[in-house]
Amino acid sequence: GIQVEQSPPDLILQEGANSTLRCNFSDSVNNLQWFHQNPWGQLINLFYIPSGTKQNGRLSATTVATERYSLLYISSSQTTDSGVYFCAVSNTGGFKTIFGAGTRLFVKA
């Protein structure tokens, strides 16, 4: 099956800093999502991005499907950005989705 690797595993930022989170996957995919799990455990959809680039406020994401990676950019980080960021991929049209282990982000005030 597909292997998903996220980096870095942990990240500590000062409020206002920018960061880039990476997701590498081992096979071609037709589904890719980024999620934020907040400190209360809720999973929040950030991007559905099997290819291309999207932006939503301070967050943007790029997936280069041919090179099997996706990047999540967080600009001007805020303490509310803290939590775990997951990349999830599938090559079966959304079934049998595989999650990465996540990047744990802590933003200091």
Add this chain to the structure above:
Amino acid sequence: DAGITQSPRHKVTETGTPVTLRCHQTENHRYMYWYRQDPGHGLRLIHYSYGVKDTDKGEVSDGYSVSRSKTEDFLLTLESATSSQTSVYFCAISGDKGQGAHEQYFGPGTRLTVT
């Protein structure tokens, strides 16, 4: 927010007892999923459903069964709970039409402790 609820939200049970978790959606989405999340891991797929009475196994299906008798409800059953099934269980839904088809939305989770 997608209309997904899970019940119960918390449960403590003893080893060997049966447990059923419920996922209910109000979005009329075709696909429903059950995942478990353990410390240090991302989410792992247990079972999924692609329609009423249509289900299939995921990555970690041993010890679990599912049923879907109505579009809106997807049940996860642990026939005889074990301590290794202590986890947080998430339900997800996705549609199959239009832009973003198969984008998954998650419920709030159920924390299950097996003692």
